[in-house]
Amino acid sequence: MLNVLEPRHQKLAGATTLEITDITADVARLDGFDRHEQVWLGRDTARGLTAIVSIHTTVLGPALGGTRIWPHVSFEAGVIDALRLSRGMTFKSAIAGLPLGGGKAVIIADAKKDKTPAMLEAYAEMLNKLQGQYITAEDVGMTLADADFLAERAPNVSGTTKGGSGNPSPFTAQGTFVGLKAALRHRTGSDALSGVRVGVQGLGSVGWSLCEKLHAEGAVLTVSDLDVVRTARAAEKFGATVVSGDAILSADVDIFAPCALGGILSAETIPQLKAGIVAGAANNQLATAEDGMRLVERGILYAPDYVINAGGVINVAAEMAEGGYSVGAVSPRVEKIADTLAAIFQRADREGRTTDAVAETMAREIVEAARK
Template sequence: MNALHSTIRHSAVFDHPEMGEHENVVFVKDRDTGLSAIIAIHDTTLGPALGGCRVWPYGNPSDALTDALRLSRGMTYKNALAGLDLGGGKAVIIADPRKDKTAAMMEAFGRHVDRLSGTYITAEDVGVSPQDMEAVARQTKHVRGTRATGLGDPSPYTALGVFEGIRASVRHVFGNGDLEGRTVSVQGLGHVGFDVARRLHEAGARLIVSDIHLPAVLRAVEEFGALAVDPAEAHMVEADIFVPCALGAGLNARTVPQIRARIVAGAANNQLQTPADGAALKKRGILYAPDYAINAGGVISIALATPGGNDAHVREKTVAIGDTLAVIFERASAEETTPERVADAMAEERLEKSGKT
């Protein structure tokens, strides 16, 4: 038994706290390319499980499993809330995307996706480029976000949805969606985060930026006149809005008390480490835009895109993320609960109508 399977076995997969109602979890190993991956399918009530592939140098396979399980469940809720006829799944590849990832590795991953016969559809995520997805597509048709399947790179649509969600959040807190003069701390300047920062800059916001990748920070400072801070301090700066666009679990018992912004609205997945952290934000009077509601633009683009490049329908549905969040915020206020609880309830209501018990 290889190291991946051995380590996971001893972590008690079936008793894992994030296992829940997952339908299928697949452990993948390809010696020739160095591929070690986990594919998690959470729910296929609404259709095939669609969710991106993430490449990240996890400290151990157990951390990778936790991430795959949490992310795949999030995709079920994201797709349901976005009104898509798709279930939720996710894949994680244990590798450093800057050092270990190769086209051969991505092709090997594609072969394993193909073995699932369409129950899982993959796409781009953290550490994965549009070129990587083209490599995957050479081995399987169960892939989205490629030139052949429509609009290619989904990150601009994710950024558009996050931007519209930020405007909806600002409107709810301050009475209008004007971003002119608002101070915004953007944590994470990858494909999505940098585009969000660009849109905020064009809307007149004052930017504070951070990322572990220094060239991205320097570019934002030069192009947007942004102030750079350490990523570990991004949530602590004085700002109107904190925009987390890096990895998940950044909102936790340590960081929530340190946040000085009135709004948290960003592209990162699984931002809340525990449900208690959402309650803590509410108690402090901080509005939280549920991550899978605000960052659904990417999955909308890969689900609804058609070959030919016309993205009018995709853009219209992505812009409507702001309207969805407005409903969530109003309902949360009326029910005296947190926005993420309302978002969960809305997604679950759709799943129940489709036959999920």
Template structure:
């Protein structure tokens, strides 16, 4: 795979001028000619500890798209780890390439070498496009990785789903006074590892599901397993439901979709759900309760961070995501501010407490 000018000084200049640059402490452009690796590792903030965040492999059209994702996602990890009460900072890595075509154990090993060269400043893990097997390949080159056989708990997605499920319950309690899911309808957009596990939790709790995904096989599986109804993914947000749970790609809440929302609660696993900074306020103006994405979807990184604790302790910590959201919801009402603004304030308060 060829990618022109991927590690040039022009990229470094562009990174500092990039609209998503937010005082990032370190941005690394990595290339390995033998394996075809092109990667960006963005370290946003290490005041709470070494940066932790997964590695995503995606067929970005160019380095600028990859850089945008790395910068934005790494900042999100800073806030996610802070709100989860973890002693880790925020970082993220992206690899340019189609995981179905370009991914090899050798490429993963080469990426692990790039991580190892940072000396523990960044700890990586599994994200979109990578698997537990890939983590093993990365782990052959660095100890700064989580989700391997050495560090236990390979796939973090069940814990992400558990946290989102508890977040949905917290949102229901705040909005309706009860977290009972019997008779409640959830429109679930995205049936990947997290989305499908979340669907199972919701079904077992008595919810009626409307599901959507570009993968028709996943949709049919959910219909068969959960007696779900289906809808086109682009219409999932319009469904008249109690909860809209976006669990696919980000930026789905925007100037076009927010006026069309058919649910009074938005609570899902997708990262970077708000397309623009003002979209949280637009949700609040419509009376829609929004569970900030980096708070509700923190179960996976909690599992990676607390890889050496007992299962019961880990599950209790993940379930506490619901309590954190309740605090955010109440504070948002008290301060007459959107929930995403309150979450940012709370994260910044914790980060500021570590300033020297």
């Protein structure tokens, strides 16, 4: 593995105020740590940056994962988020058959109030030091314009408009859509959506695009989002029923599609679900490892998040393919998400295991084979 920072604590040369520290040993005790190769802290007080870059593994290739800007309640909460998300990226890339490892960055800040050009410039300096080890792209709080800004200053940025493939959200939404239909087919024997009630939590780029696809095939939508303008538009365009963030969990729907932040499925929320299927684009939907079994006990079919939402990373990875980027090459791989989920559902039934446990086993088998 490329060790890009020596010594363990390094202040960069020149006038920069950025300091980067290897905090791997310090965070090994935290929930979500799973043989992570390295975890870096980038801090620049003068420019308002506190960034955690978590590298889960580079066994299959350089670690790819978006940068999330989010005002976590504590530094530890931000680290745990990065640890869990980077591990999920390893599993996502492995199951999707991509030559990439898993990484994730979390900038602890409010994207609406704290994000400044100076902060992003400091983060770009950090990305430059991680060339060969980490490749980033958009995530919550990080826009396409932000990615373009970073790409002008660091080469290890994907999903941009300038030489990249642009916003990966439509591909994430398409993969989620075909994965949702695969879950419906496994549960009912048909993937016809006409009259099927779907609750969509989160109307960002992915959630909105998913609603468009569901509405086009006749699904009956119930939606929630913190942005009342978005929910009003959904009511007008899709005839959707609008409910609060909490009420979406207990909405009388057939399928629940979480497309906001993670940790939504827990011991407290799972008993509220009326849906027989959970199939959405949010990362880290299970709050704990036990929640997969809680869903099984309720008779709910779960589409593992890092399998169903892999369309975006499949698209970003295509930028690195020999011969250059081609949408025509991406779409068939995104469509195969349905086949992968069908195989997971069948194996889970055959082995009497949860779908998330089966998906993790499959991903770890691929990584361990590569280690040998």
